[in-house]
Amino acid sequence: MTSIDTVPLLSERSLRRARLISGLILLVFVTLHLANHALNLISLDAAEKGRLWFTAIWRNPVGTVLLYGSVLVHIALVMRSLYRRRTLVMPFREALQIILGILIPLLIIEHVIATRISSQIMGTQDVYALVIRSLWINSPMNGLRQSIALVVVWTHGCIGVHFWLRYRPWYDKVAPLLLTFAILLPVLALLGFASTGRILASEPPQSSSGYGPAGKSTGYGGSKSDDAAYSFATAEVRKQRVQMTKYALYGGFAGTLLTVFAMRTRRSWRERIDQIEIRYPEGQIVNVPRGFSVLEASRLGGIPHYAVCGGKGRCSTCRVQVVEGAASLPRPESTELTTLNRINADPGVRLACQLRPLNDISVVPLLVPTVEGTLPVGSQQTNPGREQEIVILFCDIRSFTMLTEAQLPYDIVFLLNRYFAIVGQAVEHAGGRLDKFIGDGAMALFGLRGSPEDACRNALKAAARIVSEIERLNDELSSELSMPLRVAIGIHSGPAIVGTMGYGNVKNLTAIGDTVNVASRLETIAKELDSALVVSEPTIQLAGSDTANLESQEISIRGRAEPLRVYIIHQQLTARFV
Structure with missing residues (x-):
């Protein structure tokens, strides 16, 4: 039997890609449509000229097939997805996306009928003056409905784009610009609609009560320049065709939705005996x-x-x-x-x-979410685990046991607190986040915000500052320490899962993954090689640091097939990274 993996066109990935592409095409259509509405803020003539370009793109054979094909594909795949869901218990944002998607056809069918369908069947003109006069003056409730539809359609599309892009490494940089655009465009479109509506309302009333025909009198509110072209009976027949089309679209969508839920109910009853x-x-x-x-x-x-x-x-x-x-x-x-x-x-x-x-x-x-009593079941947490390119720094005191053998417990606590303060201040000063202290060791994260290159440079700066401040502490406590404090630091960069982990009140933002394990191993190697700092080659290259006169070698890392080249930096050379 052939598995679905051998049929690429029917694979889940292909279907999701088709749903995404069809949704993006529809979002482009809506974006151009709203931009066209916004031109009303300039003038009605500017908006009408923009409409001619808009219709040239979408009302030719290619544009028509692309647009309506995307509508059918997107609706079909959404209905399939809704059927495949075995439970409707879901996070709020998923439910919102689905609810808005279901509302869209119910809100826009009337508008589609009054513009595109009437234009094709009745030969009416859906020019801005007639459309806005109809929605603003003749039928303001219908205008309010279309304004709500505009917001619903745009919100649905923006939510989809956000959850598609939000974990791209560059998204955080462009998100403020995209949010600004997402807010401004519908606001400008609605302002354009209202501006032209007020202008038309101040003009003398016209006999037209709706979208008019293209230079033909059809009894549908158009001009009377060529009454002989269309008889009243023909106009009535075409009106009936428009109404039948409208009822067919409403009925078709409602029937499809009811069919999906009926199939879900039937499946649920059949599956109760097979659990x-x-x-x-x-x-x-x-x-x-x-x-x-x-x-x-x-x-x-x-x-x-x-x-x-x-x-x-x-x-x-x-x-x-x-x-x-x-x-x-x-x-x-x-x-x-x-x-x-x-x-x-x-x-x-x-x-x-x-x-x-x-x-x-x-x-x-493997990633256990925080249990918050105030959140509904299945809701998303504020800091769920996500894969991200970050830099990990591990720091540890060498020979700490020997150092503290002759020290009183209070002296050890004092010494550790001074050491922790040095590490914490160095990490924070360099823009990093102190993750945790483990005994006399510390772990820090860099790159939670900003570029990977900056994160690598900041981690090296933090390491250099730690080494420098430890030397200063040694000078200050030279008479009290049996041997000077010396640290070993390991730094590595790469992908890791970053999220809030833990249990109860013991939870914090941390990172897990191979990158963390490698950084910890590099700190151990720094001890073995009697070096202040060991940095992986990818990290030092991303930082753009000069590697001249730096010792390097390839080391084996448990769990990695290929050896990793690292740079071994002794104490006197760390100052180059400040």
Whole structure:
């Protein structure tokens, strides 16, 4: 039997890509439409000229197929997605996206009928003067409805773009500009509509009561320059065709939606007799029908479970370790496999949003969300785990046990607090974040904001400052210390999962992953090589630092197939990074 992975056009990834592309095409259409409305702030004539360009793009055969094809594809794939959801328990932002999407056809069908459809069937003109007069003067409630539709459509599209782009490394830089654009465009469009509406309202009333025909009298409010061209009976027939088209669109959409929910109900009744158990580490057991994803089971059972991308397989925050029943699991499809390979997942690790077990299994979520009583089940947390390019700095005191053998406990506490203050101030001064202290060791994160290049330079500056301040502390306490304080620092950069982790009140923003492990290993190597600082080659290259006169060598890192080149920097050379 051929699996879905062997049919690229029908794979989940291909369908998601088709949904994304069709949505982007529709968003481009809406953007140009709103920009055209905004031209009314200049003049009605400017808006009308813009409309001619707009219709030239979208009312030719290619534009028509592209637009209406995108509408059909997007609606069909949304309905498919709605049917495939095994539970409607979901975070608020996902529910908002779905609700707004369902409202859009109900809000805009009337407008489509009065413009595009009437233009084709009745031969009417949907010029700005007639359209705005109809919506602002003749039928203000319809105008209010279309204004609401404008906001709903635009909000739906912007939410989709935000959740598509939010974990791109460059998104944080452009997000303020995109937000400004997202707010200004609909506001300018509505102001343009209102401005022209007020101008037209101040003019003498015209006989036209709606969108008019192109130079023909059809009984539909147009000019009377050529009454012989259209008889009253013909006009009435065309009006009936327009009405039938409107009812067909409303009925078709409503029928499709009802069919989806009827199919969901039928499936639910059939699946009640064919359920499996999904067991969680705290002893919770959720019984769900075969075909539910593990993420859907968690939401249905009220078990908090991260899913930053909304269950689309784009992130890895929902991943679980399957501890029982792994042998009977279906193989991962392309979307899941790509993400698992990207994070170098261990055997038995699967994405909860993509894993649909056929038999009983036991799982352990690998990123445990904070349980907040004020948040609804399944809601997203404020700092869920996400993959990010960061720089990790590990710092430790060498021979700390020997150093403290002859010290009183109070003296050790005093010494450690002075050391912690040096490390903390150096990290914060360089724009980093102090993650944690472990005994006499410290871990710091750089690059949570800003570019990777800046993060690498800042981490090196922090290391140089730590070494310098430790020397100053040695001079200050030389008479009290049996041996001078010496630190070993390891720095490495790369992708890591950054998020709020922990339990109860003991939780903080931290990072996990291979990058953290390598940085910790480099700090150990710094001790072994009697060096103040060991930096990985990728980090020092991103920082743009001069590597002349620096000792380097390749080292083996446990868990990595290839050796890693590092630079070994002794105490006297750290000052070059200040």
